Amino acid sequence: MRSHAEWQSLAAGVRPRTQLFIDGSSVAAADGEAFETINPSTGLVLASVARGKSEDVDRAVRAARRAFDAGSWSRAAPTHRKTVLLRLADLIRTHADELSLLDTLDGGKLISDTSTIDIPGSAGILQWYAEAIDKLYGEVAPTGPGDLAIVTREALGVVGAVVPWNYPLEMAIWKLAPALAAGNSVVLKPAEESPLSALRLAELAAEAGLPDGVLNVVSGLGPEAGRAIGEHPDVDSVVFTGSTAVGKMFLGYAATSNMKQVWLECGGKSSNLVFDDVEDLDAAADKAIAGIFSCAGQVCSANSRLLVQSGIADEFLQRVADRAAGIRVGDPLDPASEMGPIVSSAQLDRVLGYIATGNSEATLTSGGQRLHAETGGYFVQPTVFSGVAPGSTLAREEVFGPLLAVSTFDTEADAIAMANATEYGLAASVFTDNIRRAHRVSRALHAGTVSVNTVDALDVTTPFGGVKQSGYGRDLSLHALDKFTSLKTTWFANS
Ligand code: NAD
Secondary structure, three states: OOOOOHHHHHHHHOOOOEEEEEEEEEEOOOOOEEEEEEEEEEEEEEEEEEOOOHHHHHHHHHHHHHHHHHOOOOOOOOOHHHHHHHHHHHHHHOOOHHHHHHHHHHOOOHHHHHHHHHHHHHHHHHHHHHHHHHOOOOOOOOOOEEEEEEEEEEEOOOEEEEOOOHHHHHHHHHHHHHHHHHHOEEEEEEEOOHHHHHHHHHHHHHHOOOOOEEEEEEEEEEEEHHHHHHHOOOEEEEEEEHHHHHHHHHHHHHHHHOOEEEEEEEEOEEEEOOHHHHHHHHHHHHHHHHHHHHHHHHOOOOOOOEEEHHHHHHHHHHHOOOOOOOEEEEEOOOOOOEEEEOHHHHHHHHHHHHHHHHHHHOOEEEEEEOOOOHHHHOOEEHHHHEEOOOOHHHHHHHOOOOOOEEEEEHHHHHHHHHHOOOOOOEEEEEOOOOOHHHHHHHHHOOOOOOEEOOOOOOOOOOOOOOHHHHHOEEEOOHHHHHOEEEEEEEEEEEE
């Protein structure tokens, strides 16, 4: 890992791309407007970026449709698409420093994370789908002997992808990799807090040989560019990652436009259940900390509720509080920092608001203050509240920040009931040394992913997504292709 000074010097040389990318070219917004993206470590303007609106989305959708209909991507042999996407994965690796820095400067993410997890992970996911796409076969249906019916996967057409800021490039790649591998054209809208890595990615995709119009990136604001994608009559499907409130809006946009498909990966309030049979409480405490404070708690599947069995509650809470207090919060360009800033001043206010609520309904056990205000950055202490009552605000609402809500339980049944008492169902973790309990509890939890004796486990090989108001449909794994293809049945009659 490079030193802080080396990363600072590289950061000084980064030149963000600030225009929309439509039909293979960088272009200004039709009305010439722009918005500012802020560096959350300093509160200063990082770049002024083209503010795409409905006219720009329409240009992008028309380019995407033309490219799809022309067929140079959509009807190319899967081996060709594989070759181009592998080239793009290589280009991401070649430009890893630049892309890591863009996500760190724009989103406040630790350089130690972007350079080792987000950017290499993005290249790996792209590679995985590229490698998969020429190994998937269709089906011959078991009809009667007089007929032949084949089932093939067809690309959908124009896919709109609207993504959040917590993993700017990686969330985009989760959508783009299977969408493009399957032969679709895409209009991507990155979050207004972190548009820069997506704009650079579009250029790299063109360099890799993706035909013009197949990948378009429209930076802009949610209620403008995001809404225009949701309402566009020629978008076939929208894949969205973001809040539950906005996810519901996309269902409305589809209902009042062309009934496009809508696939939603939304919020969460995931529980980490720690039972009193756990022998290695230190290891479990390390995981509990990682489960909430990675990425400053701005992770949809963050284990933001810690449920501890009463017999070990005091000693476990002590371990968690000590560790939280020891986390080094600071400049994300410094590899020694263990937690960076919150993404924006609006999000900082939201987190501080929840800390105020916590002070009135629970016990502050660690943290609770803004930090390094003199830098202009949006830093806050890792914060732990204990004695969080079931049904209280901290037990129910997604904070999306470094705030852990700790509650205790007596019985296994109580733990399951508390964990499931939420409108969300993205993830859950169970710590137990009893394998029978691990089976019972993991089956009883309402969540898309249950991690046993770890937190937030995921991999490109396994599906990721939620139940209840965390959304539906799955990212990652071959199952993600269900969102980007439709099944076509073709009958060949014999008489
Ligand atoms: P958000 O919903 O505010 O924004 C997400 C995207 O939607 C952004 O691109 C934004 O510009 C766009 N958007 C905002 N308002 C819109 C509107 N009215 N119409 C159309 N588009 C609009 O969410 P966020 O603050 O960027 O991210 C935090 C949320 O995302 C949290 O709830 C978190 O749990 C969720 N999230 C979920 C996952 C997952 O995989 N389930 C992953 C990351 C984040």
